[in-house]
Amino acid sequence: MTPAALTALMQQGLRLTADWGIEVLSAADGRAVLRLPPNPALWRPGPTLSGPALMGLADVAIWAAVMASGAQEADALTANLSIHFLRPAGTAAVLAEARLVREGRRSVYAEVWLRAEHDERPCAHVTSGWLRTGS
Template sequence: MDIQALEALMHAELPMTAAWGVRVLEAGDGEARLRLDPLPVLLRPGPTLSGPAMMGLADMAMWAALLAISGGEDRSLTASLSMQFLRPAGNAAVVAHARLIKPKGRSLYGEVLITRAADGVLVAHATSGWVAVSPAGGR
């Protein structure tokens, strides 16, 4: 699945990705990189990108990595998401790099590094577990 098709699928299936302006930079081989330019609604006082926005981006990046290896047919569900905020992201674009560590089976697992786009400084680290769901919606 090419990047444009993956981004279009994400925007259609999870409208929040379109509303936030999330862009897919790369995807394949169990990894994905997404970019988020901060909208005023995503900022907290400071101003800096809010924690909920970074958690949402991390979740989106994991899903993108799963979609990339499944040809866009992934219906997995987030089971857990643990986030460590390392420093303020500021009021600038960030990039989330998701990497699947366990991409197959009923339980899936990966990590996401979120960096400032301008200088590559690490601002957050997430780990995430997912549960594979059959295409019909059952477990």
Template sequence: MQTPSLAEMQAIIHRGVPLAGAWGVEVISAADGVAVVRLPAQPLLLRPGNTVSGPALMGLADVAMWAALLSVTGGKDESVTSSMTVNFLRPAGSGPVLAEARIVKRGRRMVFGDIMLRAEGSDAIAVHVTTTWAVIAP
């Protein structure tokens, strides 16, 4: 099964989650169940305190996990988020945010993932997410 190019994967994500397209989410890398996506800086996504809002960070984490899944399914995946636990560790700041998603375990019916979010240019983790997805058979 061939992994789609980054441009193809980004197009799949923007079609499947139009909000990701509206936010300008970019797929930076995706292969072997690991993906990095980038949320560009946008004043619309900020909350009081001049930091990226929780809803935007949770959406970015969810899209990053889908990119990780698409990297192992040849770009065809209709799995859905079943649960998400979000731990906000520090503000992500007002600039671009990177999310790195990793498939921890992929079963026939469930997929477990781990996502770390950080401000671009920083090594400090701002948000840690664990997620479970239900596999939808094509």
């Protein structure tokens, strides 16, 4: 599935990804890179991108990585998500680089590094477990 096709599927299935303008930059082999453009509606006082927006972006990035794993399980579900905020993300676009760490028959374990688009330093690190709902 191309990044454009995955973006369209994501925006069709989860309205907030379209509202937020999230796009898939790349997705293959259990990895995905997504971009969240600057959006003042998602900023907290400071201003900086809010924690809930970072968590939402990370969760969607993992779903894209699951879809890019070859299984294309659109109905996979988040079982847990843990985030460590490392520094403010600021108000620039944010990139989410997700990869599947372990794929089991019924579960997936993944991680995501989040960073401002023009900054190599991460602003957050996410780990998450997912459940495969298909057979």
